[in-house]
Amino acid sequence: MKTVSASSDDVKILLSVKEDHFNDVKSARIAPAKLQETFVAFANSDGGDLYIGIEDRKVTTERIIGFAEAEDANAIISTLLEETKPAVESVFVEFIQVSSKGLVLHFAIPKSPKVHYTASGDCYIRVNAATKKIKGERITQLAYSKGSEIYERKAVDDVEVEDMAESPFLKDYMERVDSNIDPVSFLRKQRLLTKSGEERIPNVACVLLFDEDPQATLQTRCAVKVYRLRTSDQDYKREQLAEMPATINGPIEVLIQKTIEKVAEYVHGASFKDGDKLVKLAYPAEALKEILVNAVIHRDYSLNDDIHVRIFDNRIEIRSPGKLAGYMTVDNLYEDRFSRNPNIVRMLHNLPNPVNHDIGEGLDHAKNELRKAGLIPPSFEEAENSFIVTVKHQKIASVEDVVIKHIKDNPESIITNRLVRQLSGEEDMQKVKKALQRLRQDGVIVPVDESAKAFNFSYVKAKH
Structure with a gap:
């Protein structure tokens, strides 16, 4: 695991981290199980950065009290990476050495497409700067929002297969895709029927696609x-x-x-x-x-x-x-x-x-x-x-405006046709070439080498 040394500027940045929806700091003394709640909350929400070894802002003395040795954080690392169910993928972990104050453990946690639980089976989400435990229907809703559970496959219990099979919208669709099988078999083959009890009935996707008035059938607002x-x-x-x-x-x-x-x-x-x-x-x-x-x-x-x-x-x-x-x-x-x-x-x-x-x-x-x-x-x-x-309804800046802004922000930059096309989004090489020639005539830029070949031609900011 990588260890990086913190400069004085890095320390200032660490101390300025505010606890919010995307960031949190914790004491190195925290119990691994308690820390796992925050870890899971970040993964279940929009991701975030977690720093362990920094005391709360209310502490008036030294705030950075890190781990003396990397091994001292083994229990935390093991709990978060190995005991979270399912494991969170692509987590970045590093130690930050802050001079004599010890090691700050940093987790960069990505937004996950899955729903995660602590070792004790609890589910958490991040709400602003707080970690919130959720249960039951709220977990189901989280799974739907992430796409880890597919809401469109949910059975719609009060819709009969026969009613959907007679839908004029389904008939029209089958004609356009040139399908000659019977409608019920078509719906089953296209995974538009979901098992409910002992039978298969139309699911949400089926209703949305072929019901005459899905908004009424689903009894929800989807207009x-x-x-x-x-x-x-x-x-x-x-x-x-x-x-x-x-x-x-x-x-x-x-x-x-x-x-x-x-x-x-x-x-x-x-x-x-x-x-x-x-x-x-x-x-x-x-x-x-x-x-x-x-x-x-x-x-x-x-x-x-x-x-x-x-x-x-x-x-x-x-x-x-x-x-x-x-x-x-x-x-x-x-x-x-x-x-x-x-x-x-x-x-x-x-x-x-x-x-x-x-x-x-x-x-x-x-x-x-x-x-x-x-x-x-x-x-x-x-x-x-x-x-x-x-x-x-806002016009794109002209190619000339893009170049002028770039050399103002980057006065030592070498300007090439390719760079300008990347900056401006203009794909036409000739349009960019003419724009650069106009800027040259206006004395805004000058060639780096007059004898360069066309494809190697470049410019720099003119010195006035």
């Missing part, structure tokens, strides 16, 4: 509400609604299509004042479609809430019930893949001309479409029980 708001303020008043919110119901394909149409209707022709200028709202339809589709197919259907699409004067906010599932975070959305509702995603993707891309590709496509339209990428935020995507 989409679309608002047009005459304001750019974060908080809005009822009188700023252009009209009453539109509530959209129906099976998932209908829900998606009607939502896309309603959003397009509210956006088309809408405008707002930017100073003395009238700016028309113009968002690429494909980008909005991808984000809306994601909101519908990846939301947490175990939560009794609707998707809310709010069209402001300067942005569109899509609030989808449920935080990101599994190990997904705001930072890895474009790189990693995880599906909370795999059957729904698969069934839609099996259609000719599916509304959804492969998992993870939809957001890439949305970002690219926004960039082509000259708009900045969407922003992402996790709230307590929801995931929010915001599409701002």
Whole structure:
């Protein structure tokens, strides 16, 4: 296990750690079983950093009292890494040597796609700076939110298989995928029936896909509400609604299509004042479609809430019930893949001309479409029980602006065509080349080597 030496600056950082949703400090005297509660809470929530060997802020004398030897922490390490059930994967562990004050033990705990328990069988979550024990239904809800248990597979006891087999939406789907087997066999084959007692009955995914009114059948809020708001303020008043919110119901394909149409209707022709200028709202339809589709197919259907699409004067906010599932975070959305509702995603993707891309590709496509339209990428935020995507009506800075800002922040930087393409998101080499030439003509940058070959040409900040 790695041991690093702490500089004076590192010590200041350690002492400045505040106990919050993502950080905690504990005394080296803590009982391993008690510490395991915090460890489990971080893994079950959004991850975090745990430092052992730092006394509470209330201590007025020396706060860093670490372990004299690494072996003194063996009981803690063993309890946290070996006795947590199931084991938390990808935990980073290190010792931090703080001069003569001993070793501070540091655990960097990732957000886990599983539900974890202490050695005594208790389950905890992190709520702000506190560790909270949860039981029963709350643990089930945690499993649904993480995706470790699949809510879409839950049986819907008051729905008959025969009723679903006669659904016109199921008939239409089977015709499009060219299936000639009987409807009940089709539902069973597609894992849309779940065992309940001695029989198999339609599950949540089946109802969402093929029931005429899933919102009524499931007795939960799983519609989409679309608002047009005459304001750019974060908080809005009822009188700023252009009209009453539109509530959209129906099976998932209908829900998606009607939502896309309603959003397009509210956006088309809408405008707002930017100073003395009238700016028309113009968002690429494909980008909005991808984000809306994601909101519908990846939301947490175990939560009794609707998707809310709010069209402001300067942005569109899509609030989808449920935080990101599994190990997904705001930072890895474009790189990693995880599906909370795999059957729904698969069934839609099996259609000719599916509304959804492969998992993870939809957001890439949305970002690219926004960039082509000259708009900045969407922003992402996790709230307590929801995931929010915001599409701002904000223009991307020009390539020249990106270069100017970069050399202002990094005056010694070597500017290349490739670097500028990475910084700006502009993929066209010729556009970047012309932008660099304009900056050179304006005396902002100068060549490093006039005789360099085209592909090796680079610039530095001009000295004035």
